[in-house]
Amino acid sequence: MKPNHKYSILPFNQCALCGINSDLKLSHIIPRYFGKSIKGGSQTIVDALNPEKMPKPQDITKVYLLCGDCEGKINKWETLFRNRIMPKNKSLLAPVIYGEWMLKFAVSISWRVLTYLKYSRLHLTDNISNKDFEKFFPEIKSDSNKEAETALNVWKDFLMGEINDVGIFKQRIIILNGANFPYENPNVVGFTIFQEDGMLTTHALMKNFIILGLIKESSILKWEGTEIDPVRGELGKEQKVPEVYFNWLADMFQEIETSSLMEWQNRKKQNPYNQGF
Template sequence: MVAKRCALCGQTKELELSHIVPKFVIRYLKKTSLGAIRNKENLNKVVQDGEKHYLLCGDCEDLFSIYETKFANKFFYPYMKDDVKEFNYDSDLYYFLTSVSWRSLYLDILDFVEHSEKVGIDLQIINCLIEKERGMREYLLKKQPNVKGIENHILFFEDIKNMSTELVSTRPHTTFHRSITSYTFFNKELKTYATLTNMMGIILFTLYNKGEKERWENTEITNGVGLIKAANQVIESICADELVLILKDAEQDATKISEKQQEAINKKVKDRPEEFIKSKVFEDLKKDFDLKKGDTDK
């Protein structure tokens, strides 16, 4: 532990290593993988855990963990293990989603400010993100009942049967269902700023500024009671383009795996064929192999 200022409550306390994507997601990814998980920055390096930072004190970690446990038991595991597609929710879900995006936003603002010229961000966007981060923090500390000017959306990456020809080779099921990530992005021209978090196909978008011509259907989670279904979801937004970028980056990353590491992966499959055939990895690979080429709205 390190004694520093907690990013949430602002008190100087012993900080804990906080996961950006919640730990239960990482555990499930490891549990359902045939082999080890790999570092996004160096695919030839095996990692035992997800991204962590000295961010929160123990009290704030404990506060967030309450909502993480609720999300894991009511949404994540039923969706992953039991194929549940319809969920009633209350304000606890909104709190959890806000807490996840806030972690990335807080760290990304620090990075944007330090490398503003490199990332091409301007003062107006930074000020918007800082304002939204402050509002989210006040809400998470329960000093305010809501957060002004943000929207939380969940997109379930469901099975698809066909895809545009240029994207078939990106292995979309494997890419989204077998990975985790969280980061903030912005589009200056369309004026959309958001944080994207992929939790093995449960994809969270928190919008801080939304472009004028965007269309979101059956995705928004309000700060109250509601119903969310893994069906009939529509996103017409630069955020959807971000998903395409993830697919293309994953395809490019696959070429960076060394021959030695590829041989090790192949050996695990060869040595444990029955386990591989029963695995979630094989299931997603088969769906990708069966994809048909052609135009699609998904």
């Protein structure tokens, strides 16, 4: 790993998960196959900061983060999700049973998102082409820093097998079917935080799925059918989300649509020969 490489975010040359001094691998914050599956068409990629559209989508966010062993550990959970939850031609509306690996998969994403947001200096709104999009990439409020650091450590210990549950730092999964929210786009990949009405979560948007990593709970916000069971659960049941989250996500989808259109128009002006989708 090159210390000053553009993909370097850690202030140390150790695996962010196990802490071993090692040559770090380029790790995607969101599993690579989510971005890869939408690269071939006229789809939208939100790479943490800058919404952009075809014909030249960039790779989704990746940084030097994990050693080879930890990268392999996380890859096993990612493979289980890809093969059992999102195989080709399988309806997302049909009930799907999952095992204890699902919580590992979700926590691995929430941990990567929060680790990236902690160390990366690239997560700045200066890079956002549409300034109306800035509100969806807030910094964690200072009075929540302690809880965020605790969540990061709990998720880390859980992934390393040092503890058997995540306690209050639970995980939620939301399934998108294309008609849940206004302007819903099931071909978006990106991450940020949701920080409203006393609740704070990491927020990973992965095509038809959203993973929320709970950092601070709010007693006034009610969720149904979204919490990931630590042992065995079922996807496909009815899900309900709080109104404040519904409105926040609907607004985000609308801004993604606007930002993608702006970016696409700018690209066409810069290169008039790239007209086709």
